[in-house]
Amino acid sequence: MMTDHLFGITDPGLVRDNNEDVFIAAELMQQKYQIAGVIDGVGGYAGGEIASALTKDCLLRELTGEIAEPQLALLQALFLANEKILFEKKTDLELADMACVASVAIIDCAQNILHYVHVGDTRLYLYRDQSLIKISQDQSFVGFLEDSGRLTEAAAMQHPKRNQINQALGLVPVADMPDNYIETGTSPFLPGDLLLVCSDGLTDMISQQEISAVLEQDIPIEEKAVSLIYLANAAGGKDNITVVLAKNTKIPVKTIVEDVPVNRIRNADEQIFEKNRQEELPFVFETENQFRTESTLPADLTEIEEPVITLPLQSNRHQQTKPEMPGEEGGSHQRNHNIIMLACFLVILLLGVAGWWFFRSRTESDNLEKVVRTAPVLLPAENKLSALLAGFKGDTLKLNTKDYNGVIRLTRTIEISRDSLVILAEGPLSLVKDSLFQGEAAIKFTGNQRSVHLNGIKITGFATGIIAPEHGLVLKNVIFENCGIALENRFAFKNNESVSGSISKNSFRVDTSGKK
Incomplete structure (x- = not known):
């Protein structure tokens, strides 16, 4: 290919x-x-x-x-x-x-x-x-x-x-x-x-x-x-x-940063300025996922052909580019002040852009090195249970917990369509939500069950433990742990027909005899 x-x-x-x-x-x-x-x-x-x-x-x-x-x-x-x-x-x-x-x-x-x-x-x-x-x-x-x-x-x-x-x-x-x-x-x-x-x-x-x-x-x-x-x-x-x-041949998103000359500043603080600039701007951005380290910059900044700005900070260090005419002193200082402010703003802008891209690069690199691995998928036990349910023809399905090491992790909802069935766990058996779980509940009954019994099962970590039909479900020694909704009972009625009835609060109760 x-x-x-x-x-x-x-x-x-x-x-x-x-x-x-x-x-x-x-x-x-x-x-x-x-x-x-x-x-x-x-x-x-x-x-x-x-x-x-x-x-x-x-x-x-x-x-x-x-x-x-x-x-x-x-x-x-x-x-x-x-x-x-x-x-x-x-x-x-x-x-x-x-x-x-x-x-x-x-x-x-x-x-x-x-x-x-x-x-x-x-x-x-x-x-x-x-x-x-x-x-x-x-x-x-x-x-x-x-x-x-x-x-x-x-x-x-x-x-x-x-x-x-x-x-x-x-x-x-x-x-x-x-x-x-x-x-x-x-x-x-x-x-x-x-x-x-x-x-x-x-x-x-x-x-x-x-x-x-x-x-x-x-x-x-x-x-x-x-x-x-x-x-x-x-x-x-x-x-x-x-x-x-x-x-992945998609074109990376590029942010265009115009090349703005970083003017050299010759004054008493020049060395401090350059030192801070080197410490705070370790990378120069070119295109996404492509960086150039400072080692590729000219060793001597005087190699950069840029206009030189002199600052009138101290009279003994001040070098004017031209004599000032009477009445022009205030205007000259104002122009120099504006240029200084503009240069500082551009430097801050470049530092901000480079810092943002540096942070983004480090974040993507961390995500790459910490490759996201999902939790182990225990589908062998899940598949074994699903195959057993699909092929079972009797009335009482006995689950030997040793066959599953006591735990069946689920990645999908177990759907039971049999109208009558007893599922009996012979020993402690837990249905646990796996990190890859996709479904509504641990167990969902489909169809119109007449009599389905669950005995000795623990259901752990699901948003909904069991979705049951309007009748026909019997629970014995069933434990719900860290489930948002333990049991959801769904009813279906015909359109435009009057409905009367009630749901008894005594339908389910805590069975102290089932505690281990």
Whole structure:
């Protein structure tokens, strides 16, 4: 795939005969989103290629059509790929060792943001203002040592165990994945930003400094990607090398600041003025996200060809430019005073503009270095519960809390349409609102329930705990914690018909026997 803002390329390298890497560089939802991803296969000549191909296929199929929640869509696709890889491993013993690692991002340039998922030792980098920031974390022992600062990049690149990964798709079922098995996150993606997604075949061969030197060149992203492949091969090409680049091509908003000469002031306070100016104006603004440090200014300010203003502050230092005629002394002083005031105003204005842009730059840089990562998404347990509810045919659904470690984090509302059902938690079980939660309530009953019982469940952190129909709900030992509204009862009446009735205040009561 090649455009002016999205390009991907893969190369087998100089040592391996096959290529277990694949990449995705595609437009989604009529170019509303772009997807940039790299998948690196693991497990032998054939196995790695199959695992990476399965994962790519799952991503492309799951991300076709409307995408309401990009990060959840990415996560669901990786979960599906994980189960497909496990299935293939069971059907073919020769593929028993296959797995894959992946880093995939969905880019929303309209909102200047990207959403990503990551597992293994492929990497995502964000390049902005000549700075390369690694936003994914290597899920390997050597990667952990490098990310924590205990191992230098050069040492990590030479470490004999640098390719030993802790997590990958196809190793364990989704239901058995711990909370942080797949890393998820979001990051600002501003006009001019460049996203690099790559396999370890690149980062094991060339350093971040070498990568930055390529990315900062004013050349098309296709040439940048090809140059990175070339450098990795020139360094040895010991593994497959894959690079995907995506750029936010929107033009940065520019504030035009007219060039106004900063006049030199020759008086007793000249040295103090220049010292304060150097301390208070560390950066000179040129265009957005592009600064020039004072080291680029002339070393001697006398090199700046600007008009010199002399100030009549003290008679023994005063040098007049021309003799004053009788009756002109007051006018000359007034003109000099006006010039001084104008010069001071211009200096203050420049200091204010530069200070504002410096503050904005520091704020954006802080936001970049503190890449916003969402809380762990515990969808394995949520998916397991949803599948259980969808396929259950009996009357009483018993939930073994050990299967969920006592907690099910929800990213979406659980909707129950059965007209009669008993849900019984066999032990303490909490439904907890996840940071990615999108929905009205933890549980919402749809349809016209005759009899639905909930027993032994704790609901925590939701704006609304349960949305129930007008009748048919029975609660026993249900605890609401930090919910804005515990239970919302909804009624539907026919149009233009008289309604009579009441809601009993004794419908629900505190059950002291349910306290643990």
